[in-house]
Amino acid sequence: MNRTDRLYALVEELRAVAPRPRSARWLAEKFEVSSRTIERDLSALQHSGVPIWAEPGRTGGYCLDPAHTLAPLGFTVDEALAVMISLGTLVTSPFRDAAMSALHKVVAVTDGRRLSETAELASRIHLLGEHRSNEAPQELADALRTGQVLQIVYIDRNGIATSRSVEPMGFVGKGSDWYLIAWCRLRDSLRAFRGDRITEAKSLGERPPRRPLRVEDLGIVQGKLRMVGPGEKSS
Template identity: 45%
Template sequence: MNRTDRLYAIVEELRAISPRLRTARDLAARHGVSVRTVERDISALQQSGVPIYADVGRRGGYALEKSMSLPPLNFTAAEAVALAVAIARGGDGPFAQAGQSALRKILAAMSAQSADAARQLADRVRILEGPEDIAPIPIPPEVEQAVLARRVLRLDYLDRSGTYSTREVEPVALLHGSNGWYLLAWCLLRDEPRNFRLDRIKAIELTDRVGTERTIEMCRPAEPVHEVRMISLG
């Protein structure tokens, strides 16, 4: 069993017995690895957002927080792989790491048979990358956090005319255009909405200040951009 399969198996096992505990020694024996390896696996799962907690003591162990776990999901293998493909193709989009975390949680909540079928199907779907493909520029985590919590950003920015400036902005939305991702924000220096191409941001600082809540409709972009179509959650 490789590490990825072992991580999924550990989550599924803890989910099945929750709220009871499973010791690191028991998990190590079940998966044929050392206790130290299990501890590293648990730490990796916790860092990725899986709600595993440790109960220390002689009878302690690990458990999955029942209120934070999902019941078995009736996702088909094709549905799970469709989500994986969408996440892989949107690797430079907002909250890409959160998408990977969500997919891991979905697989962990699926039945073992369905999850195995999804992994087998995923192995038969590949994304080809030619030599001309340009590696996508990931959205800075500071921008994601700013949009999520409406936090003011301090930017060092190089505009299309080559002018360099430092300014503070209140984030409004993320837009996608022909030149990649843009941050639509209210520029406090100009006191008007502006689009900032993410690949032109040379330095960025996330401040503790919360900006004014504004909608896209309230802010007409100063620089033409094709807005990404509305994202639907069903």
């Protein structure tokens, strides 16, 4: 069993017996790994937002907090697989941490039989990407939510770095690349900044009125833009 499958299985095991605890030793024997490995796995799940807590004492162990545990979700296998694939495509996006946290939470409340079948199918699906890192600073996702101005250092296609103050307006994803769409105060116009070329980003704490973002203003000449979420449209 690989680590990803074990993380899913750990959550399901704790969910099945909640609020009763399972010791690290008991879990280690079940999954045929060391107690230290189990403790690292549980720590990773906790940091991703899964509501696991430790109960001290000789009969204690790790519990999935029943006060924060939903009933099993009624996803079909196809629906659960679609969610897993969708969240997996965000691994190079500014929303990667939130996507992985959301995935762990979905796993925590998904029916065990469906989850097992979904995990097996997901193991047969792979995403083809480039060798270069496409990860963008986490501050980009935070800025879109808060509406705060960012001070960024951007490397253009010629390798020249510039410092700019920008007002985040949205994102455009293309393959494994993600572009921050923002009003650039240096150029006094709308600009698209490729995420992996933004080497630094920090909030200035300023929250100006949010500018409208119209598809026609983006000047896309190749391909079609598609909105995400309910009622998505193409243009």
